Amino acid sequence: MTTTELEQSASVPHAKPAPSRKTFGGVRIYDHVVLWFGVFLMMAPLVVAFTTSSFDHVLIHRQGMQFGWGDQFSQTYSTVLNQQGGFTGEVTGWLMTQNSFILGIGFAVGKIVISMLAAYAIVYFRFPFATLAFWIIFMTLLLPLEVRILPSYEVVQQLGLLNTYTGLILPLIASATGTFFFRQFFKSVPNELLEAARIDGANAWRFLIDILVPLSKTMMAAIFIIMFVVGWNQYLWPTLMTTDETYFTLVRGIKQVMQNMIGADIPKYNEALAMAMLAMIPPVAVILIFQRMFIKGLVEQEK
């Protein structure tokens, strides 16, 4: 076969099809079976949890989780959103949702600002011991918060930041994950831009604001989406930090729900599941709406 022939056969789809085992109208059954199986595994627990949350808790207790559609849907969800829940009765579902949004957005914005500035300093400034500083920062900050909960807790306690939004968000931001993204991106920005900016008399700050920030807009959006989901889903740190129930997030509230269930005669399964649904809807919605951007940003990590 000559090269031209090969190219021709490559350009025409199915000109030389690989012999595949079971095809049905060109569609491979095996792959669809695998995918359907996967979709079932992924979705079934959520669907069951959702349908069960629309039933009365006594019925659930007697008959197990439900697969149909119950009549208690609006009642359950309005109870969860509006009822004075928790131990002191100061917190409602709405308030927790609000706190979750504050945490998610604050975390995402803070993370972008910090990691962008850090990456900017690393890429564009030559200061003494730059490499050393680089390694120290990455070594220390790559440690997940879970490992350094005790020291972090003590620092925040001594600063008097327990039960504040600042204390909730700041320690979570102090990690290097986002810096990698920006470092890689800044390195790919052509040096000519920097030179041109210098000739035009821009200082370091202007170069960052007027040139790098607009260039990295897509990047920032992608990171924002990922970080929003990560921030929203924080559990351990908010659990330790917030003893005041008015600062509870939805994800933190899940623990409260669980503790309430242990003591009860007939646990309120429906309300617990409704809470779980509320806690999962915003992050799921965000990644579904911005799917393309989200995947792009996520996969960037690897490079």
Place this chain on the structure above:
Amino acid sequence: MGIIAVFFLWPAAEAIRSSFFLEDPFFGNATFVGLDNYRVALTGSDYQRTAWFTAVFTVIVSLMSLALGLMLAVSADRVLRGKSTYKTLLMWVYAIAPPVAGLIGVMLFDQHIGPLVEFVALFGWEMRVGVNYWDTGIAMIIVSTWKQVPYCFIFFLSGLQSIPTSVKEAARVDCRSETRRFWTITFPLLAPTTFFLLILNITYAMFETFGTIDLIVKDQPGNSPVTLVYKVYRDGFRGNDLGGSSAQSVILMLIVLALTIAQFRLIERRVHYN
């Protein structure tokens, strides 16, 4: 420049200060005990049991989510119709918080109402999550794997899609067996992705599953299996054993450090290849 230096140094200072505070329990306000905390931690039977469970848990969760993610990604890459629908349906579990996954898991494995318990009872397996050590462990493994599969799926799919068509065509001409083509051409091309995911999965299984585990043991671990991170939390905040908890933290930090170095070496090697 000054502002940037402040922002640049602030996280570093924070980290260094944290590391001093870590030393505090055994160098500062407490009496100096040297390495006793480590010795107590490492030789304690409770710690060894926890470490053993953590190892089993981490290995199974990492490998199972890799395998399932790869299997689904390969199929999703091959189908022509409904590709984006499958992708959407398969990836959204990623956004669910670990404790939320844990809560749903608790319901599904509940003694009274859980359909999965009823299901395994058909095979004569009386599953008692929260009572039996390994039954609880298996529930944790299933929930944690379920939560991690979409992540692997996304990475594998994008890895598969970035393989140039010319390579695929060439492979198709050279080798007729699809299975062999996958193992000799596609899989080696995915090796960097696999390795990257493996490290991320290990980190996930060791640290981020805290929420799932906390919900499944219902905040009262008792005799249930827990991971090392959970033990740090329990000893430090519940048991008030600050020194012992800190020593355990340091051990975990060393593990993370090893993983980080592995990751860096991978990145450097890839740069080298390019």
